[in-house]
Amino acid sequence: MALIGDDIDHARRVLNDGGLVGIPTETVYGLAANAFNSAAIGKIFAVKNRPAFDPLITHVGSLEDLKPLVTEIPSSAKNLIESFWPGPLTVVLPKSNQIIDLITSGLPTAAFRLPRHKLLQELLSGLDFPIVAPSANPFGYVSPTSAEHVNQQLGDKIDYILDGGNCNIGIESTIIGFIDDQPIVLRLGGLPIEDIEKVVGKVKISTKISSNPAVPGMQESHYSPSKKVVLGNIENLIDLYGTEKIGILSFTKKYAAYPNFVLSKEASLTEAAVNLFSGLRWFETQDIDIIITEKVSNKGLGKAINDRLTRASTK
Numbered sequence: 001m002a003l004i005g006d007d008i009d010h011a012r013r014v015l016n017d018g019g020l021v022g023i024p025t026e027t028v029y030g031l032a033a034n035a036f037n038s039a040a041i042g043k044i045f046a047v048k049n050r051p052a053f054d055p056l057i058t059h060v061g062s063l064e065d066l067k068p069l070v071t072e073i074p075s076s077a078k079n080l081i082e083s084f085w086p087g088p089l090t091v092v093l094p095k096s097n098q099i100i101d102l103i104t105s106g107l108p109t110a111a112f113r114l115p116r117h118k119l120l121q122e123l124l125s126g127l128d129f130p131i132v133a134p135s136a137n138p139f140g141y142v143s144p145t146s147a148e149h150v151n152q153q154l155g156d157k158i159d160y161i162l163d164g165g166n167c168n169i170g171i172e173s174t175i176i177g178f179i180d181d182q183p184i185v186l187r188l189g190g191l192p193i194e195d196i197e198k199v200v201g202k203v204k205i206s207t208k209i210s211s212n213p214a215v216p217g218m219q220e221s222h223y224s225p226s227k228k229v230v231l232g233n234i235e236n237l238i239d240l241y242g243t244e245k246i247g248i249l250s251f252t253k254k255y256a257a258y259p260n261f262v263l264s265k266e267a268s269l270t271e272a273a274v275n276l277f278s279g280l281r282w283f284e285t286q287d288i289d290i291i292i293t294e295k296v297s298n299k300g301l302g303k304a305i306n307d308r309l310t311r312a313s314t315k
């Protein structure tokens with residue numbers, strides 16, 4: 001198992017030496033490497049079992065650090081960055097030649113994010129390079145929202161896990177690309193569409209490109225636990241699957257007769273997002289074969305939660 005702690009100096013040394021560090025962010029834990037070290041980045045793909053065609057997000061410590069990494073920042077991107085950085089927003093921009101092809105899977109654009117987590121900001125401010133960090137889970141599996149989640153799956157393959165507590169958003173960043181100056185949402189996430197539209201007006205959402213191997217975060221099947229997930233009306237599904245070993249992941253209602261994880265008793269979407277991935281993981285410890293679940297209200301963070309539930313239930 002990896003060493004876990006909150007020693008920023010140690011994390012910095014590991015990254016400097018080309019090692020991998022599990023890092024806390026406000027969305028999910030990441031698996032970080034020096035963005036200027038191709039051998040270190042190669043290890044990320046190996047450890048995650050991630051296909052080389054899935055591009056990585058580069059994390060910067062400040063807007064100043066972003067500038068040399070891109071050739072252009074369209075004005076709508078600038079507006080979004082000013083409004084939501086640091087935070088759960090990733091922007092896809094034309095890359096400069098400082099961003100190596102390994103990061104972008106050969107694409108001419110690269111994804112960037114300035115995270116809000118204090119410990120990570122402290123780490124980034126002491127580095128003289130940006131870090132690339134995908135979510136710290138094996139490819140296709142549910143993202144980690146605690147240091148323990150990272151340790152369970154990748155602990156024996158990485159050098160250090162920087163423990164910054166539980167993620168307080170719990171769902172990956174919202175990814176936005178730009179065609180000319182037009183923002184296009186490529187992945188629903190921790191920044192609700194409604195907030196984005198207050199800044200740049202109506203945006204296009206284009207998250208269903210399962211056939212596009214350039215952006216597998218959008219593959220139809222993703223974020224899946226090892227157990228089968230069935231999404232629908234819980235009462236109907238209990239009738240349908242009642243003779244099998246089922247567990248229930250519900251939004252607000254308690255189902256005492258089954259292993260049951262309630263996302264938010266108070267029907268808070270913020271709380272449901274925080275609990276979503278630990279809820280899906282909890283069923284791995286239960287003697288069940290099928291997770292029955294339902295959509296939450298489709299507004300605010302609910303859209304991203306429903307997106308993850310849909311992908312988790314697609315095989």
Ligand code: TXA
Pocket residue numbers: 025027028029030031054055056057090092104107109110111113133134135136171172173175177186187214215216217218
């Ligand atoms: O919240 C997050 O974004 C977390 C934390 C650790 O920052 N990171 C994360 O990374 O979710 P990852 O690798 O699991 O997802 C990154 C996704 C890729 O799968 C791809 O869909 C998209 O970012 N992406 C990266 N570069 C892109 C590009 N040039 N064009 C379009 N999409 C891109």
Ligand code: MG
Pocket residue numbers: 134135143217
């Ligand atoms: Mg991921």
